Amino acid sequence: MTRTSPSSHSPDHAPVIVSSPGSFARSVLDERHPALIERVRRATPYPPEQQRALDSLLEEITKGVIERLDDSEPGAERWRDEPYYGQRWPDVPFLWAESFFYRKLLAALGHFAPGPWLGIDPFAPFKNAELTSSKVDEELSALDRLPELPLEERDRTLLLSSLWGNRADLGFQLSAGAGGLGERVTGLVVDDSPALLETLEAGEPGKVCLVADNAGPELLPDLVLADHLLTTRRAATVVLHLKPYPYYVSDATTTDTLACLDRMTRASGHAAEVGERLRQAVSGGQLTLRTHPFSCAPHPYERMSADLREDFASATLTVMKGDLNYRRLVGDRHWPATTPFAEATAYFPGPVAALRTLKSDVVTGLEPRTLEELDAGEEAWRTSGTHALIQFAAR
Numbered sequence: 402m403t404r405t406s407p408s409s410h411s412p413d414h415a416p417v418i419v420s421s422p423g424s425f426a427r428s429v430l431d432e433r434h435p436a437l438i439e440r441v442r443r444a445t446p447y448p449p450e451q452q453r454a455l456d457s458l459l460e461e462i463t464k465g466v467i468e469r470l471d472d473s474e475p476g477a478e479r480w481r482d483e484p485y486y487g488q489r490w491p492d493v494p495f496l497w498a499e500s501f502f503y504r505k506l507l508a509a510l511g512h513f514a515p516g517p518w519l520g521i522d523p524f525a526p527f528k529n530a531e532l533t534s535s536k537v538d539e540e541l542s543a544l545d546r547l548p549e550l551p552l553e554e555r556d557r558t559l560l561l562s563s564l565w566g567n568r569a570d571l572g573f574q575l576s577a578g579a580g581g582l583g584e585r586v587t588g589l590v591v592d593d594s595p596a597l598l599e600t601l602e603a604g605e606p607g608k609v610c611l612v613a614d615n616a617g618p619e620l621l622p623d624l625v626l627a628d629h630l631l632t633t634r635r636a637a638t639v640v641l642h643l644k645p646y647p648y649y650v651s652d653a654t655t656t657d658t659l660a661c662l663d664r665m666t667r668a669s670g671h672a673a674e675v676g677e678r679l680r681q682a683v684s685g686g687q688l689t690l691r692t693h694p695f696s697c698a699p700h701p702y703e704r705m706s707a708d709l710r711e712d713f714a715s716a717t718l719t720v721m722k723g724d725l726n727y728r729r730l731v732g733d734r735h736w737p738a739t740t741p742f743a744e745a746t747a748y749f750p751g752p753v754a755a756l757r758t759l760k761s762d763v764v765t766g767l768e769p770r771t772l773e774e775l776d777a778g779e780e781a782w783r784t785s786g787t788h789a790l791i792q793f794a795a796r
C-alpha cells in the first residue's frame with residue numbers, strides 16, 4: 402500500500418490510497434469495478450442512453466481522471482467541494498474513490514432521474530437471487546432450534562451468525578483474484594463479546610443502533626439479533642441504519658429490509674414468528690429504520706453530522722456491521738494492527754462495537770502475539786474474509 406502525507410485524525414497513520422499495483426485497494430478499482438459494470442449490464446436490459454453512460458464511466462475509471470457529478474444529480478452539492486477532481490482514480494483515497502464510483506454508477510443508470518428508471522436498484526437481481534436461494538431456506542429452518550437454547554448460548558449464537566453473515570458480500574465475490582471466499586477460521590482474532598453483552602445488561606434497557614451492512618443473508622441474522630435484543634429486554638428500541646440508495650453492491654436499503662421481513666413471515670416455524678414480531682416492532686416504533694445520507698458518504702465516521710452523532714450518543718450501544726463500516730469507524734488508515742480499538746474510535750460519542758469479517762487491509766486492536774501468528778500463517782488474512790472479529794469500546 403502507498404502512503405500519502407498524514408492528516409488530522411491520527412497524524413501518524415496515513416489514509417489508504419489506491420495506487421500501488423498489486424495492492425488490495427488497486428485490485429478493487431482495476432478488477433471489481435469494471436466487472437461490476439459488466440454484471441450490471443448483463444442483469445438488466447438498460448437502454449442505449451444508459452449503455453453509453455456505462456461505457457463512459459468504464460473509460461473514465463480505467464483510463465481517465467475523476468470527473469464531477471452533474472449538478473442536476475440529487476445531493477451533488479455534497480460532492481462539489483471535494484479536492485480530487487482531475488486526478489487519476491488510483492491517486493486518491495480508497496474510501497473516497499469507491500464511494501464516488503458507486504454514486505457515479507447510479508448517475509449513469511438514471512437511478513435518480515424522473516422517468517422509467519427512477520429508483521431501479523441495479524443490484525436487485527443479484528440480491529434477489531441470494532434472498533430466494535435454498536441456502537436461505539436452510540438458514541431460516543435452522544432458527545427452529547433457537548428457542549431451545551439457554552439464553553447465554555442464544556446470545557452467542559446470534560452474535561456469531563450476525564458476524565459471519567458479513568461474508569455474504571456480493572462486491573467481494575467480484576474480485577477475480579480472490580477466488581471467492583476462503584474457508585472460515587473458527588476462532589475470532591478479537592472477541593470482546595462478554596464486555597459488549599455486559600453493557601447491554603447494565604441498567605435499564607435503552608436504544609441500540611445497529612448499523613447494517615449487506616442485505617439478504619447478512620441482514621436476516623441482523624434482524625433476528627434485533628428481535629432477540631428487543632424480546633430479551635436488552636434493548637427497549639433498535640434503530641436500524643440502512644443505506645439511502647444502492648451502494649457497494651449488496652448493502653441493505655429499506656426495500657431490502659422489507660424483502661427480508663417478507664421472506665421471514667412467508668417461512669414457517671420460528672422464522673415466521675420472528676418476522677411477524679419484527680413487522681409489529683416497525684409498526685409500533687420499537688424498531689426504527691433510518692437512512693441517513695452520511696451512510697453513503699465517502700468519509701470516516703469521525704466526520705459525521707451533528708444529528709447522526711446525537712443518535713449514536715444517545716444509544717446504550719452502537720453496533721457497526723461489516724468491513725466498510727469498520728474502515729469508516731476507525732478511519733481507512735494504515736494503523737499499526739496493535740493500536741487499541743478504543744484509541745482508534747476515541748472520537749465516537751458512545752459505546753461502540755464492530756462485528757466484522759476481515760476483507761480489507763485495515764485492522765486495529767490485535768494482541769501482538771495474535772498479529773505474529775496471523776502474519777506467520779495465511780498470507781491474505783487481512784483481506785480474504787476467512788477471519789473475523791468482535792470489538793467493543795466503552796466510553
Ligand SMILES: O=P(O)(O)OC[C@@]1(O)O[C@H](CO)[C@@H](O)[C@@H]1O
Nearest residue numbers: 429570572573723724725760761
Ligand atoms: O462492508 P462489507 O460488505 O463487509 O465489505 C465491503 C468490501 O467487500 O468492499 C470493500 C472493497 O470494495 C472492502 O472494504 C470490503 O472488502
